[in-house]
Amino acid sequence: MYRNTWMEVNLDAIKDNVIRSKEICRKRIIAVLKADAYGCGDSHVARAVLSAGAEMLAVSSMDEALMLRNEGYEGKILILGATEKEDVELLIKEKISVAAYSAAWVDSITKQNCVGLQFHLKIDTGMNRIGFKTIEEAKWALESLLNAGCIAEGIFTHFACADQKDQVETNKQFTRFKEVYEALNYNFPWIHTDNSDATLSFKDELTNACRIGISMYGVNNYDISLRYPISLHTKVIMVKEVDEGERIGYGLTYQAKKKEYIATLPIGYADGFVRKNQGRCVYIDGQYCEVVGRVCMDQVMVRLEKEVPIGTDVEIFGPHIHLEKMAEELDTIPYEVICLISGRVTRTYIWEGENLEENARILKSEIAEVHQS
Ligand SMILES: *Cc1c(COP(=O)(O)O)cnc(C)c1O
Numbered sequence: 001m002y003r004n005t006w007m008e009v010n011l012d013a014i015k016d017n018v019i020r021s022k023e024i025c026r027k028r029i030i031a032v033l034k035a036d037a038y039g040c041g042d043s044h045v046a047r048a049v050l051s052a053g054a055e056m057l058a059v060s061s062m063d064e065a066l067m068l069r070n071e072g073y074e075g076k077i078l079i080l081g082a083t084e085k086e087d088v089e090l091l092i093k094e095k096i097s098v099a100a101y102s103a104a105w106v107d108s109i110t111k112q113n114c115v116g117l118q119f120h121l122k123i124d125t126g127m128n129r130i131g132f133k134t135i136e137e138a139k140w141a142l143e144s145l146l147n148a149g150c151i152a153e154g155i156f157t158h159f160a161c162a163d164q165k166d167q168v169e170t171n172k173q174f175t176r177f178k179e180v181y182e183a184l185n186y187n188f189p190w191i192h193t194d195n196s197d198a199t200l201s202f203k204d205e206l207t208n209a210c211r212i213g214i215s216m217y218g219v220n221n222y223d224i225s226l227r228y229p230i231s232l233h234t235k236v237i238m239v240k241e242v243d244e245g246e247r248i249g250y251g252l253t254y255q256a257k258k259k260e261y262i263a264t265l266p267i268g269y270a271d272g273f274v275r276k277n278q279g280r281c282v283y284i285d286g287q288y289c290e291v292v293g294r295v296c297m298d299q300v301m302v303r304l305e306k307e308v309p310i311g312t313d314v315e316i317f318g319p320h321i322h323l324e325k326m327a328e329e330l331d332t333i334p335y336e337v338i339c340l341i342s343g344r345v346t347r348t349y350i351w352e353g354e355n356l357e358e359n360a361r362i363l364k365s366e367i368a369e370v371h372q373s
Pocket of ligand 1: 197
């Protein structure tokens, strides 16, 4: 790691959060690792959730599923989103389960050899994204796929408003799901409706698994105290004193009101630190420091209350500025903040109390040694 901008992921904390979720829902856990595990690194997060007892992984696409297979994961895996008829042979070979989500999809799949393809029937209970809405459609899809030799591994739906505490919409959706499920009269091994918030709050006797994503990262709307495994950091690379009236950054949008200390940090919108962060604060050595001037692609300037040495750690979010607070200030949700952290931000990992980042440091010194000899 050469650039001093990194995201720390505590895999022990993720593991604890999964164990906690499992204790609360008392069902099997399907860990949702789509989008590279919400930007945290799918193979690392997989290791943590599997050791916590997750029994299935879910992703959004064939590419993501194959990534996990290539990384050596041989267990159960489900693609929640769309798949193509061209993928069927590989899906069967790699034992990857898919969502059966539309009549057109069923048509295209069953027109070819699809014997052994494992599917989870997706029921649309009100969100209007993907899935079968009527009992007739669902029945037809199930029968067509079974007749073609596919294997019905599960049935599921997705809640649109699980974060709303009154659960009015969730109850409606669940009732609808139960209706469809009962009408199908089929013994599905995996029955699952709950995302993170529903896993922590919604109780039912029908389902036997929960799909958790964001709660692994400590975020939930039910005040359940989970651990916060991720934090984003950078370091001060330059500090300068500016006079009253001097202006800062592209467009010179900020003007110093008095003599001020300005620090430059090596993080910008190409790291996922979006331009809307202008005016927000980062945390540096006990101070909350405002982002002054526009956020650049690779750098940003902040105003210090007191001077700090070059190399001082900066917390973008973490123990002093919660991810949820940052998301709120940016008018978005924690999911978007973490998914936008780009690939060039180094991920460091804590696992079984050890800092896996040490590897990068050791490598760095080994390379230095090679250069010297
Ligand atoms: C993303 C996703 C989840 C996980 O949602 P969280 O709110 O992160 O727990 C579960 N199910 C489906 C279908 C999803 O797309």
